[in-house]
Amino acid sequence: MTAAIHNITVEQGATFVRTFRWLSAGVPVNLTGATAVMQIRQVASSDEVLWEMSTANARLSIAEALGEITVTITAAQSTAFDWTFGKYDLEVTTAGGTVYRLVRGTVSISAEVTR
Numbered sequence: 441m442t443a444a445i446h447n448i449t450v451e452q453g454a455t456f457v458r459t460f461r462w463l464s465a466g467v468p469v470n471l472t473g474a475t476a477v478m479q480i481r482q483v484a485s486s487d488e489v490l491w492e493m494s495t496a497n498a499r500l501s502i503a504e505a506l507g508e509i510t511v512t513i514t515a516a517q518s519t520a521f522d523w524t525f526g527k528y529d530l531e532v533t534t535a536g537g538t539v540y541r542l543v544r545g546t547v548s549i550s551a552e553v554t555r
Contacts, residue, residue: 443529447545452521453552456513460530460543461506468507473535476500476509480526480547490526509542524549 450456462469477494493499493511501510509530529544 441540443541443544445545446543447548448528449548449550450513450518450521451550451552453515453519453555455515456518457510459508459510461508462532462542463507468505470505471502471507471509471532471534472504474502474504474532476502476530476532476542478511478528478530480528482523482526484527490523491521518549519552521549524551 446460448456448458462471475495477492477496478500479489479493480491481489491513493513495502499512501512502508503510509532511530526547527545528547530542532540532542534540
């Protein structure tokens with residue numbers, strides 16, 4: 441499976457919520473027992489992680505039967521971002537241990553003017 445490409449913009453100082461739905465032949469993939477992690481780095485080869493979201497740190501949530509993974513960044517979290525651009529990918533590990541790279545792309549931060 442090739443990762444879908446989806447570029448996103450986060451409005452600094454605002455809550456960001458994005459849901460990704462994993463379908464196979466038009467049917468949601470059952471994600472019971474799955475975990476997920478999404479990292480943002482300046483470039484893919486960078487050792488520094490700018491921001492990490494996962495089911496372990498509760499910044500990602502999974503609606504198992506719907507095949508949905510929701511990314512949430514609070515307004516307070518996005519306000520603290522001191523970077524403006526990065527690359528990300530979202531990996532899902534099934535209950536059986538298979539890892540899928542579901543989606544990838546760029547993240548742009550739209551700087552907050554009203555503070």
